Amino acid sequence: MDNRPIGVFDSGLGGLTAVRELRRILPGEDIIFFGDTGRVPYGSRSPHIIKEYAKQCMDFLEKQDVKMILVACGTVSSVLGEKIGEGRKIPCIGVLEPTVKAAVSATKNKNIGLIATMATVASGSYEKLTAKLMPEANFTGKGCPLFVPLVENGYFASDCEVTRLVAKDYLSAFEGKDIDTLILGCTHYPLLYNLIDSITEYKLNLIDSGKEAALGAKALLEERDMLSGWRKIGGMKFFVTDKEEGFAKLGKEFLGEELSDVTRVEIEEL
Amino acid sequence: MDNRPIGVFDSGLGGLTAVRELRRILPGEDIIFFGDTGRVPYGSRSPHIIKEYAKQCMDFLEKQDVKMILVACGTVSSVLGEKIGEGRKIPCIGVLEPTVKAAVSATKNKNIGLIATMATVASGSYEKLTAKLMPEANFTGKGCPLFVPLVENGYFASDCEVTRLVAKDYLSAFEGKDIDTLILGCTHYPLLYNLIDSITEYKLNLIDSGKEAALGAKALLEERDMLSGWRKIGGMKFFVTDKEEGFAKLGKEFLGEELSDVTRVEIEEL
Numbered sequence: 001m002d003n004r005p006i007g008v009f010d011s012g013l014g015g016l017t018a019v020r021e022l023r024r025i026l027p028g029e030d031i032i033f034f035g036d037t038g039r040v041p042y043g044s045r046s047p048h049i050i051k052e053y054a055k056q057c058m059d060f061l062e063k064q065d066v067k068m069i070l071v072a073c074g075t076v077s078s079v080l081g082e083k084i085g086e087g088r089k090i091p092c093i094g095v096l097e098p099t100v101k102a103a104v105s106a107t108k109n110k111n112i113g114l115i116a117t118m119a120t121v122a123s124g125s126y127e128k129l130t131a132k133l134m135p136e137a138n139f140t141g142k143g144c145p146l147f148v149p150l151v152e153n154g155y156f157a158s159d160c161e162v163t164r165l166v167a168k169d170y171l172s173a174f175e176g177k178d179i180d181t182l183i184l185g186c187t188h189y190p191l192l193y194n195l196i197d198s199i200t201e202y203k204l205n206l207i208d209s210g211k212e213a214a215l216g217a218k219a220l221l222e223e224r225d226m227l228s229g230w231r232k233i234g235g236m237k238f239f240v241t242d243k244e245e246g247f248a249k250l251g252k253e254f255l256g257e258e259l260s261d262v263t264r265v266e267i268e269e270l
Numbered sequence: 271m272d273n274r275p276i277g278v279f280d281s282g283l284g285g286l287t288a289v290r291e292l293r294r295i296l297p298g299e300d301i302i303f304f305g306d307t308g309r310v311p312y313g314s315r316s317p318h319i320i321k322e323y324a325k326q327c328m329d330f331l332e333k334q335d336v337k338m339i340l341v342a343c344g345t346v347s348s349v350l351g352e353k354i355g356e357g358r359k360i361p362c363i364g365v366l367e368p369t370v371k372a373a374v375s376a377t378k379n380k381n382i383g384l385i386a387t388m389a390t391v392a393s394g395s396y397e398k399l400t401a402k403l404m405p406e407a408n409f410t411g412k413g414c415p416l417f418v419p420l421v422e423n424g425y426f427a428s429d430c431e432v433t434r435l436v437a438k439d440y441l442s443a444f445e446g447k448d449i450d451t452l453i454l455g456c457t458h459y460p461l462l463y464n465l466i467d468s469i470t471e472y473k474l475n476l477i478d479s480g481k482e483a484a485l486g487a488k489a490l491l492e493e494r495d496m497l498s499g500w501r502k503i504g505g506m507k508f509f510v511t512d513k514e515e516g517f518a519k520l521g522k523e524f525l526g527e528e529l530s531d532v533t534r535v536e537i538e539e540l
Contacts, residue, residue, distance in 0.1 A: 038319050039309055044422075046513035049308050049537075149419035152314075162439075165432045243316035267319075 002226040005030035005234075006217065007066030009057050012040030013152065013247065014187035014210075015072030016254035018095070019236070021214035022070070023257070026221075028231035032064050038241030038267050041148050042075045043117025043186065050079045050119060056270040060239070062088060067226055070217045071095065074186040074209055075117045078125040091220055095209040098216030099183055100129045106205040107181040110137045113174050113204075115196075116185030118143040126185060142173040144186075151188045152250065158194040167192070167199050181205040187213075191254065238262040241270075272496040275300035275504075276487065277336030279327050282310030283422065283517065284457035284480075285342030286524035288365070289506070291484035292340070293527070296491075298501040302334050308511030308537050311418050312345045313387025313456065320349045320389060326540040330509070332358060337496055340487045341365065344456040344479055345387045348395040361490055365479040368486030369453055370399045376475040377451040380407045383444050383474075385466075386455030388413040396455060412443040414456075421458045422520065428464040437462070437469050451475040457483075461524065508532040511540075 006029050008019055019033055036042075036057050042050050054076045061069050069092045071077050071084060077094025085092035103112050112134075114126045121143040130139045146166050150156065155163045174182075182200065184190060187210045197206060221227045228234070236259070240247045244262040251259045276299050278289055289303055306312075306327050312320050324346045331339050339362045341347050341354060347364025355362035373382050382404075384396045391413040400409045416436050420426065425433045444452075452470065454460060457480045467476060491497045498504070506529070510517045514532040521529045 038315065045308065046516075049512055052538075145423050146419055146425070149416055153415050155416070162432055162435045165435070169432075242319055246316075268322075 001229055002067045003228040004065055004067040005032045007061035007064060007069040008033045008072050009054075009061055009069060009076070010073040010187060011036050011042035011075060013037070013251055013254050014148070016251050017187050017190040018070065018072035018210035018213050020255050021211045022217065025214050025218050026227070028234050029228055030231070030234040031236045032061065032066055033236065033238045034061050035238065035240045035247065037247055041117070042073065043119050043148060044145055045119060047079045047119070047123070050076060054080060058088070058092070060265065060270055062090060066090065068092065068217065068220065070213055072187050072210060072213055075119045078116070078120040078123040078185075081123070081125045091224065093213065093216050093220055095185070095187065095213040096125055096129060098212040099185065099207055099209040100126060100133060102212045103181050103183050103207045104130065104134045104137070106207060107137070109178060109180045110134060111177055111179045111181075112137055112139050113177065113179040113182040114139070114141040114185050115144050115170065115182065115189065116141065117148065118145050120185050126183065138177070140174055140177045140179065142170055144170045147192060148186065148188050151191050156191040156195065158198055160195065163192065163195060164199065167196060171196070171199060179204065181207060183207045183209065185209055236261065239265050241265055241267050271499055272337045273498040274335055274337040275302045277331035277334065277339040278303045278342050279324070279331055279339060279346070280343040280457060281306050281312035281323070281345065283307070283521055283524050284418070286521050287457050287460040288340065288342035288480035288483050290525050291481045292487065295484050295488050296497070298504050299498055300501070300504040301506045302331065302336055303506065303508045304331050305508065305510045305517065307517055311387070312343065313389050313418060314415055315389060317349050317389070317393070320346060324350060328358070328362070330535065330540055332360065336360065338362065338487065338490065340483055342457050342480060342483055345389045348386070348390040348393040351393070351395045361494065363483065363486050363490055365455070365457065365483040366395055366399060368482040369455065369477055369479040370396060370403060372482045373451050373453050373477045374400065374404045374407070376477060377407070379448060379450050380404060381447055381449045381451070382407055382409050383447065383449040383452040384409070384411040384455050385414050385440060385452065385459065386411065387418065388415050390455050396453065408447070410444055410447045410449065412440055414440045417462060418456065418458050421461050426461040426465065428468055430465065433462065433465060434469065437466060441466070441469060449474065451477060453477045453479065455479055506531065509535050511535055511537050
């Protein structure tokens with residue numbers, strides 16, 4: 001048993017969809033969330049910058065005495081890959097491994113698709129891990145750079161014409177690929193679940209990376225006997241690098257609950 | 271006469287539309303451009319963060335021994351307002367003042383509109399300066415947070431259905447306001463000039479902040495006898511805080527020429 005909080009890190013708001021799943025799956029856990037809202041988005045940046053920012057943010061969480069870090073950011077998880085916990089004293093898990101495992105387990109015809117940020121697709125991490133776990137799989141990845149700004153600006157309703165047009169454009173990359181499973185490789189994308197499900201005519205297994213990461217965190221804590229068993233409902237604290245108000249307001253949409261304890265951290269102090 | 275280069279600063283790529291105008295208006299000047307591509311976009315961030323980033327970037331330009339700084343970023347210009355050159359040894363000019371002057375001079379019915387980033391509109395700078403220069407003017411501002419990501423992802427053709435839908439949505443804020451002049455208050459927006467002109471049925475004076483800022487820089491240098499008179503075509507150097515390749519490729523669309531001399535600067539060295 002370990003009563004310290006779980007640390008969750010994302011470049012911005014998206015990771016709150018993973019926190020939402022954590023709350024559902026492990027309601028008794030305390031959670032400390034760190035969102036680098038002063039430097040979001042990461043998904044269009046180069047690996048060098050992403051690694052530097054991620055190190056600072058994970059260092060911050062480690063200093064908060066968390067028992068593990070869940071990197072609830074598809075971009076950071078992909079760019080760090082297997083090195084996600086390198087040099088850390090606590091276990092670290094990203095969205096990559098649990099998500100690919102879920103996709104490989106869901107597919108019937110072994111044709112798997114990925115939609116994610118440009119940096120995630122360019123990293124090749126999803127493709128490599130899929131090839132490792134299912135060498136005979138066909139993998140197609142498509143970068144969708146406008147999805148994050150669309151979601152962050154509230155354009156995520158299932159009937160939103162703008163986002164439907166953009167999504168149809170992006171999803172045309174899978175024409176002729178006969179995929180039966182599509183990984184939503186960015187933690188912003190669960191807010192587009194209904195829209196994407198409707199455009200793909202409810203035919204695909206949509207794999208939600210936030211949910212899979214939360215399940216991965218649960219498995220990790222169980223395996224190491226690190227669950228905190230006695231609380232009914234854990235507490236949550238949020239740290240961000242830009243203003244608190246905007247984060248708390250939009251964050252509610254992502255989290256499905258009020259964000260009452262939000263603190264701004266100076267970037268130069270990271 | 272002053273043969274040192276002009277420094278131009280933007281949060282990302284947008285400022286290159288101002289550089290394009292500088293090249294047209296003052297072809298003999300050397301230009302050093304600094305784009306904070308590692309932390310773009312600024313337009314959705316809070317004033318505190320924007321001021322901190324702007325100070326670092328303008329310090330960098332001053333160290334390059336430029337003779338003046340043109341802040342070719344609507345967001346930074348608005349947030350800094352009249353304090354744009356505070357504490358600097360060289361003259362600094364933003365897009366705010368020349369753009370508002372041009373709008374006030376262009377309007378016939380004194381109903382002026384502004385489209386810009388959320389931070390620019392929230393700063394109130396355009397509204398305040400318009401009221402100062404034309405107290406009887408009616409001013410309407412509208413934040414357009416999706417325009418920058420749309421432009422940066424290549425969605426700027428005049429017939430782009432996605433951007434037309436988004437633009438119609440944003441421009442509906444001016445219904446019933448009878449504006450005859452619309453300020454494009456972000457240096458990304460000149461790439462949407464044709465699209466916006468077509469949606470507004472070619473009826474409005476569209477004020478391009480990049481062009482007005484370049485004209486403002488020319489006036490400033492003339493007034494202080496700081497033009498460099500003897501070159502036929504000046505040189506250009508570009509510094510960015512994220513990878514050079516992506517910047518050079520998309521930058522060509524903004525600048526209208528090849529970007530041959532691009533160097534990456536480490537953010538922690540700023």
